[in-house]
Amino acid sequence: xxxxxxxAPRAAAHRRRLVVAAFLAPGVVGxxxxxxxPLLTTVYLSFTNSNMISPAKWVGLRNYRYLFxxxxxxxxxxxxTGWLVxxxxxxxxxxxxxxxxxxxxxxxxxxxxxxxxxxxxxxxxVAATVAFVCLFTPGTGxxxxxxxxxxLPQPLWFTSETWSKPGLALLALWGSGSSMxxxxxxxxxxxxELYEAAALDGAGSWQRxxxxxxxxxxxxxxxxxxxGVIAALQYFTQAVVAQQTAGNSRIGVPPGYPNGSTLxxxxxxxxxxxxxxxxxxxxxxxxxxFAATMLAxxxxxRRASGFTPQEAAx
Amino acid sequence: MxxxxxxxxxxxxxLLCAAALLAGCGTGGTDASGSAPKARTGADxxxxxxxxxxxxxxxxxxxxxxxxVLDKFHAxxxxxxxxxxxxxxxxxxxxAVRGGTAPDVAASFNAGNVGGWCSSGGxxxxxxxxxxxxxxxxxxxxxxQDYTAFKGKRCTMPxxxxxxxxxxxxxxxxxxxxxxxxxxxxxxxxxxxxxxxYNGDGSIRVxxxxxxxxxYEMVTEHLVTAWGGQWLTADGKSNTSxxxxxxxxxxxxxxxxxxxxxxxxxxxxxxMAPEQSAxxxxxxxxxxxxxxGEWRTAFIKGDQSAVDYGTAPIPAADDxxxxxxxGYVGGNVIGIPKxxxxxxxxxxxxxxxxxxxxxxxxxxxxxxxxxxxxxxLDSPQLTLTSDPHFKTFLxxxxxxxxxxxxxxADGGAxxxxxxxxxxxxxxxxxxxxxxxxxxxxKQNDAALSLGS
Numbered sequence: 001x002x003x004x005x006x007x008a009p010r011a012a013a014h015r016r017r018l019v020v021a022a023f024l025a026p027g028v029v030g031x032x033x034x035x036x037x038p039l040l041t042t043v044y045l046s047f048t049n050s051n052m053i054s055p056a057k058w059v060g061l062r063n064y065r066y067l068f069x070x071x072x073x074x075x076x077x078x079x080x081t082g083w084l085v086x087x088x089x090x091x092x093x094x095x096x097x098x099x100x101x102x103x104x105x106x107x108x109x110x111x112x113x114x115x116x117x118x119x120x121x122x123x124x125x126v127a128a129t130v131a132f133v134c135l136f137t138p139g140t141g142x143x144x145x146x147x148x149x150x151x152l153p154q155p156l157w158f159t160s161e162t163w164s165k166p167g168l169a170l171l172a173l174w175g176s177g178s179s180m181x182x183x184x185x186x187x188x189x190x191x192x193e194l195y196e197a198a199a200l201d202g203a204g205s206w207q208r209x210x211x212x213x214x215x216x217x218x219x220x221x222x223x224x225x226x227x228g229v230i231a232a233l234q235y236f237t238q239a240v241v242a243q244q245t246a247g248n249s250r251i252g253v254p255p256g257y258p259n260g261s262t263l264x265x266x267x268x269x270x271x272x273x274x275x276x277x278x279x280x281x282x283x284x285x286x287x288x289x290f291a292a293t294m295l296a297x298x299x300x301x302r303r304a305s306g307f308t309p310q311e312a313a314x
Numbered sequence: 315m316x317x318x319x320x321x322x323x324x325x326x327x328x329l330l331c332a333a334a335l336l337a338g339c340g341t342g343g344t345d346a347s348g349s350a351p352k353a354r355t356g357a358d359x360x361x362x363x364x365x366x367x368x369x370x371x372x373x374x375x376x377x378x379x380x381x382x383v384l385d386k387f388h389a390x391x392x393x394x395x396x397x398x399x400x401x402x403x404x405x406x407x408x409x410a411v412r413g414g415t416a417p418d419v420a421a422s423f424n425a426g427n428v429g430g431w432c433s434s435g436g437x438x439x440x441x442x443x444x445x446x447x448x449x450x451x452x453x454x455x456x457x458x459q460d461y462t463a464f465k466g467k468r469c470t471m472p473x474x475x476x477x478x479x480x481x482x483x484x485x486x487x488x489x490x491x492x493x494x495x496x497x498x499x500x501x502x503x504x505x506x507x508x509x510x511x512y513n514g515d516g517s518i519r520v521x522x523x524x525x526x527x528x529x530y531e532m533v534t535e536h537l538v539t540a541w542g543g544q545w546l547t548a549d550g551k552s553n554t555s556x557x558x559x560x561x562x563x564x565x566x567x568x569x570x571x572x573x574x575x576x577x578x579x580x581x582x583x584x585x586m587a588p589e590q591s592a593x594x595x596x597x598x599x600x601x602x603x604x605x606x607g608e609w610r611t612a613f614i615k616g617d618q619s620a621v622d623y624g625t626a627p628i629p630a631a632d633d634x635x636x637x638x639x640x641g642y643v644g645g646n647v648i649g650i651p652k653x654x655x656x657x658x659x660x661x662x663x664x665x666x667x668x669x670x671x672x673x674x675x676x677x678x679x680x681x682x683x684x685x686x687x688x689x690x691l692d693s694p695q696l697t698l699t700s701d702p703h704f705k706t707f708l709x710x711x712x713x714x715x716x717x718x719x720x721x722x723a724d725g726g727a728x729x730x731x732x733x734x735x736x737x738x739x740x741x742x743x744x745x746x747x748x749x750x751x752x753x754x755x756k757q758n759d760a761a762l763s764l765g766s
Contacts, residue, residue: 049765052412053434053652066764072731072757139517139585156577159584161741249528250589254733257528258580259741274405276727277430278764 039290046284051277063284074285076260077268080165084235084264085296088169089228093221096176100183114184121177129241132171133158137246158246161261168262171238179224186220187213222304226297233293236266265289364395365418365656367663368402368410370646371681373590375616379680383673387666394659404725407651411436416651418660421473421667425461425647426719426726432464433723433765437649440468443661449669453687455711457718462647464721471668474683475645476607477710478536480629484622486520486602495603495626497638499540502603502629503570509602510574518574518582521595523603525570526579527736530589530596531606534736535719535729538563539642541631545728546720552728552758555751562631564739564747571740592617608707612682625706627713640715645686684711723765728758 046063050056067074103114120128136143136157147154155163194212203211214221239262247253255271256263269289273282367384371377377400384396399417404427410416420437431437444451451459454472462472480502482495490509496502502523509522524532535545543559546552554560571579586601587593590613595601597619605628614621630638648668650660667673669687675695678685682698684707685691691708698704710716719729735744735754744750 051430051434051436051765053408053436063764066760070757070760072754072761073734137584138581156580156584159580246584247528248584248586248588249530249533251531251533253528254730254737256734257737259737259743260734271730272761274408275730276724276761277434278724278761281764 042283042286042290045280046287048280048283049278050280050283052279053277056280059280063281066281067284067288073256073260073263073268074265076256077263077265080256080261080263081233081235081265083165084168084232085229087165088172089225089232091169092172092176092228093179093224095173096179096224097183097221099176100180100187103180104184104187114181117180118177120175123175125175125237126241128175129171129238130245132174133167133242133245136167158242158262159258161259164242164246164258164261168238168242171242179228182220182224183217186217190216218304222300225304226300229296229300230293233289233296234266235264236270239264240267359658360393362393362395363656363659364397365659365663367396367398367419367421368407368417369398369400369421370402370423372401373616375612376681379677382680383667383677386673386676387663390666391659391662394662396663408436411651411653414653416653418650418654418656419648419663420651421646421648422470423646425470425644425721426729428462428470428647429464429721429723430725431649432467432469432721435652437469437651438654438657440471440649440661440664443665444468447665449665453669453689455688457643457716458645458686461644461718461721464723470647470649471664472686473646473648473668474674474678474681475643475686475711476609477684477707477716478531478539478605478607478628478642479706479710480603480626481596481606481610482603482624482626483596483599483601484624486599490602495624496629497626498629498632498635499566500632503566503573506570506603507573512578516578518578520599521574521579521582521601523570524579524583524586524595524601525567525574526576526583527567527733527740529579529583529586530594530604532604534560534563534732535644536605536628536642537567539640539715539717540628540634540637542634542637542715542717544717546722550722550762552755552762554728554732554758555748555755559631560751561747564736566631567736568740576741592619594619596623597621608684608704609682611701611703611707615682623703625703627706627710637715639709640713640717641710643711643716643718645684684708722762724762727761731758731761 045056047058047060048056049059049062099117103110103117106113123131135141138144138154138156138159141157143157144154157163157167190213194216195208198208198212239256243253243255243257243262247257254260255267265285266289269282269285272278272285369380371380380398380400384398387396388394402417402420404422404424407416407420407422408427428437432439443449451468454462458472458475462468462470480495486509487493487495487505490505492505492508496505506521506523506525509520510518511520513519524530527533538559541559541562543563544553544557547556586595587598594613594617596604596606596610597614597617599621611625614623627639628641630636630640648664650657650664654660667677671687671689671693672695674685674687674690675693677683678690679695679697682704685693685696690696691712699708719726722728731754735750738744739747739750
């Protein structure tokens with residue numbers, strides 16, 4: 001009679017495990033099928049000469065050797081992408097924060113201004129980029145006319161290698177409504193009594209911003225910085241559409257036009273993988289991008305961990 | 315509570331291993347058809363079937379022309395219905411092949427991908443079908459045979475061709491006192507300077523010619539034929555530093571760019587209306603001369619442009635007068651992608667569209683392209699012959715010096731890699747042209763070896 005007493009808890013534990021497994025199953029299957037399987041396949045293919053059509057051959061580290069020692073375009077792509085991460089992302093964050101701070105203080109018409117600043121973020125990236133490049137077209141674009149009327153220099157924008165990346169950064173500023181909305185929500189969430197107490201203690205506006213606003217909204221800033229950096233590392237659509245629109249040719253727009261100045265890492269990956277049948281090599285590029293993204297995220301999170309007041313206190 | 319956790323730890327590596335195995339199994343869409351391809355002419359099979367046909371035409375007039383020819387096909391093979399899908403690009407074709415959802419027949423504007431398709435098996439070998447149906451390939455000129463097959467494997471057929479020539483604005487020529495189109499590159503440069511008019515602020519109002527790379531069809535492959543440039547050596551290596559034609563062509567081009575002003579040309583080029591629009595700079599009279607394909611004649615008609623124009627072969631290099639009359643030839647290709655569900659019916663369509671004289675002549679007349687077979691070229695029904703504008707392009711097509719960009723396994727990456735180089739060159743970023751071209755050749759050969 002002692003046996004059932006021993007088995008009963010085991011059976012119960014077994015049942016519990018089954019229930020847990022059943023609840024976990026959708027997530028595990030989803031992650032396995034759509035994350036782990038493609039990830040491992042990519043890693044495997046990066047060691048092959050795959051073109052995804054005919055059988056792949058194992059080539060060891062050849063793709064990685066080519067990447068680091070022979071690829072003529074990779075460093076330009078890395079530099080351009082680095083520029084976007086280092087200049088465009090901070091500029092976008094600062095601009096969105098600035099706009100959010102202004103609109104947060106508005107007494108009248110706040111809704112209208114918030115909507116106006118947010119609207120560009122709703123435009124589909126392709127349409128927005130085409131429209132933006134047309135606005136800046138030398139000779140015929142309204143921005144060009146405006147600069148001319150003001151007696152200011154009229155750069156060639158998306159057809160000039162000096163101005164193409166700043167042009168893309170301006171496009172990013174214009175479309176930074178999503179970050180603005182998040183910042184706005186965070187700013188409105190800062191307890192007003194903290195400002196009042198600080199004001200009573202004689203804190204100036206910079207001190208209030210530095211000691212109250214910034215620490216309180218820092219988790220939101222960190223979130224925006226991390227997602228912004230990840231998006232910049234994968235920057236593709238706007239660069240390609242801007243090249244095609246400004247290049248203005250049925251066949252003659254080289255990747256990264258003008259002069260490779262907007263060739264991003266993701267675009268180069270796409271060109272070699274999908275245009276030149278070197279999918280194995282494209283996978284090697286993808287693996288490196290994954291590693292770089294992971295590293296950038298870890299560094300950002302580590303750097304920020306002492307910055308967040310809640311975490312610092314705990 | 316420990317046990318399930320430990321189990322979970324075990325199960326994740328197990329899952330990873332399973333995924334890795336799956337990954338191994340699924341590498342690169344393994345081609346099971348290792349055996350020799352068979353002919354699938356399916357001669358007497360008249361089972362009703364619907365096949366999907368992807369093509370790249372987007373202009374309504376051209377899409378209608380394709381539909382008209384497909385009606386003729388349906389009349390000949392009433393049991394085969396063709397579902398035509400317009401505006402399909404090579405990227406989409408490749409992705410569909412990789413995803414196992416390829417159409418039965420696919421046509422492309424870009425013969426540059428033929429090498430990649432033939433070597434990877436993305437397009438099926440048509441050799442056995444051609445042999446079984448005794449299709450006579452000698453009716454297709456050799457240069458055209460060359461860009462539609464790769465290393466002896468014919469995985470596509472030519473489906474109309476594009477040749478390139480010089481379009482010139484007669485009214486602007488008369489105003490500048492120029493009697494006839496240029497025949498040499500020096501004459502072209504001189505005429506370009508004479509024909510260029512500037513605004514008060516120094517910007518270009520009318521460009522005599524657009525030498526800046528990427529201005530509509532102004533790309534190296536269309537230019538270098540004037541010097542007789544050969545892109546690849548006989549064994550498929552990049553040849554741009556060994557063949558003096560490339561350095562000569564680029565030197566001529568940069569000299570003209572510098573004379574006209576690189577920044578001014580860039581600004582003008584960006585402001586030119588989209589190439590395939592009715593506001594095209596040549597059609598609008600803002601560009602006095604341009605290199606373009608034969609299809610422009612049909613566009614000028616279709617757009618009801620008032621431009622008074624003439625066509626001529628692209629001028630030849632001063633030291634290569636024998637090349638005058640030749641030019642660049644490329645064109646549409648058509649084939650049966652890997653994974654085609656009805657290859658028998660697909661082959662019938664490919665054969666019909668690429669070799670049936672009536673089909674080729676009808677489509678060529680309607681879309682204003684060069685028909686690809688000699689019987690179609692000689693057909694009395696080819697109304698294009700009587701059009702003096704178009705005749706230039708038919709003559710370029712037949713010229714024995716007319717050349718192409720040969721197929722390469724990496725989809726003609728040597729051309730894609732050359733354009734950024736030419737762009738850098740024209741902006742003054744290449745101090746030593748010969749050394750730059752040698753480096754480019756090295757890079758092209760290294761890139762090609764990635765696929766081996």
